[in-house]
Amino acid sequence: MDEETEKLGEELKRKVREVFGRSLAIREVDAGSCNGCEVEVNSLTNAIHDIERFGLHIVASPRHADMLLVTGPVTRNMEIPLRQTYNATPGPKMVVAMGSCAISGGIYRGSYAVLDGVDKVLPVDVYVPGCPPRPQAIIQGILVALGKMEERKGQRS
Amino acid sequence: MFKFLKLGVLKRGVQTKPYPQEPAVPFDAFIGLPVVDGAACDRCSHCVSACPVQAISLTDEGVEISTARCIFCGECAEVCPQAIKMSREFELAATSREGLRVVYRHG
């Protein structure tokens, strides 16, 4: 690794550390996806992408989470569980809408059983396009979200 | 007991890819963001009707692609090979809906 890449990696670690104190806990919520996005989220933890090296963890409960990674167009039947999950997540929290259907309803847009996107239900911080987004795109989305969180923290203090 | 060594764990070395420190380059075939060549576009709107999710619109400025709707299927590039190409661009995350509009100007 050359000097510059090392610097970038350090920069990233610093960001995570500053905003969330060493680590960021992510809770993935499927709000009606076709399970393509789940394949890619699962890939995030494999040895190739290994998001744990940045202190990003996929956790088992919204109670432990700093960030909700929501996939799917939000079906009618998942709307209430999604709200409950959001309410169970302690603040400060972020919501990342992942995949085309989480942003706009995607191919299911306009159906009687879907609500056409996460931002109809929750405030969304970052949108990650893709159908499904490849793992690197998700990592980029999380980094964009971290930048945004830092901004907000700065505003409050 | 140390049978797992047989998997070549030591031989294989580090498998983790250094993204985001280094850019990730997808394969040539990868279907990423559609890119419109404004000069080659004759506003025939074939791409608009070919898009299964209505992600493309013709505006006064040029051609607008909504990455919010795009499902990266490649139908548009297929009906209009002269002006539309599926690029390998995938880093499209945005913090606002405004950031999900990609406009290709004419000329």
Next chain:
Amino acid sequence: MTVEKLRLIVEELPPELYSKVRSAKVRGNDLRLVTGIDDLASLAKHIHGAYQAPLVTMHATDDRAAEDCFKLYVILSPKGMDAFVTIIAALEPRSQRFVSLTPQINEADWYEREVQDMFGLEAIGHPDPRPLVLYDDWPQGEHPLRKDFPLDRRPPRVKGEYPFTKVEGEGVYEIPVGPVHAGVIEPGHFRFSVAGEPIINLEVRLGYVHKGIEKISESTPYWRGTHLAERISGDNSVAHSTAYCQTVEALASAEVPERAEYIRTVMLELERIYNLIGDISGIALDTAFSVGAANGYLLREKALNLNECLTGSRLLRSVNVIGGVRKDLSANDREKTLSALVRLKLEFEDLVDLMVTSTSLLDRVETTGRLSTEMAIRLNVVGPVARASGVDRDVRRDHPYAAYDRLNFLVPRGTAGDVNARTRVKIDEVRESFSLIDQALDGMPSGPIRTVVENIPAGEMAMSLVESPRGELVHWILAGKERPYRHKIRDASFCNWLAMEEAVLGNIVPDFPLINKSFNLSYSGNDL
């Protein structure tokens, strides 16, 4: 040959049933019997029993505009024949009731509950008439698949409660799990009734990811439907889109170029490889066998990379198109695939060797989650799960499609029906897939990859079965104008969920994730 066999089915009907058949026609390999609604159950029961014909699908159509009635379709697949029997029965005009088949044919259970939800037709005598897909807060009298229900109507929520099965007794308690789970999986609700450690009852409540795909498809032109089919169950994109394309091609009586059939076969097997390697790694993960899991997921990532290298999509999307495939496989692609597969094979064998010799893993998987052969047949379980329980059924061999009739492969089978057997079957299927890809790449003829499919006659019906990594899935289309009038989709998971309720009985709760993983069912494909 098939036609004669199908004719024989009609001739062999007992006289009292024969007189009830109003018309019998053979179209291709499909025998279509029209009967009265009151005789549907007895006719279906006869064919189901006499020819050991499992229920392929059962669904309704709304024909009130043309014929002032609803119709029911029951499709059975007689054993040992590459043929189907479709029984069609029209309900009485303006009637919304029919006699339930479930008491006679056990596997009709969920199909009828679905018909009740989506069409508002009452199955009289159904043992469990609770709603399946539409929730307790869905208003009465709204049935999405009726033609007078617009696609974008979003009815208001009403108050209601879902009656779960109550198990009572000393020391029995309930554990509700879901819909938001601890792992990165899809949403569904599981309600365990537990006495001490062992599970004495499990009730699966699904429908959380119901997106109305069948309804969307009815307003989607055929060419666009492929993209929708790819998103029915994301990790089975090729299987679903192949089934969809084959159905539409059958409607138009179009011949797909041979090269396209071979390319489809390669893609279907690539999909099977990454799915099954994922399943096997998941089993390693759930038995806390981390080395195996880490290496397994590494292999899966390599398989996904190969997919992207060949098609541009890690999940093999935008491969199929009605009339063929979108992208050809070049000589270069062929070389890349072969060399990637050689390495993948070697590493896979090392992984398998590690897993099957690990006593700690075997201790967890052996005798866990047993599904007996009788139960598998009774519930009409499909796919690797059925084969691990000793059911000898594989659509690729029994109803060949794409290029499978020109390739050699074995259908692996187990007998024990436990998690171990399912893992072994999946391992063997990956090996067969490697060989199938090799053969398909070798035997691939040159030529065009796509043909134009036009003039899809309205009023025709066609069906296609495809063996997805999870088992057989069915697409059935009744053609309308430029789009399906009715599109019935049945994913493999729809058949297997009830089997899981059986397989977990007597197991301890901590083994449930493992059993669930060994079934690896799709929630999205089930709920649609």
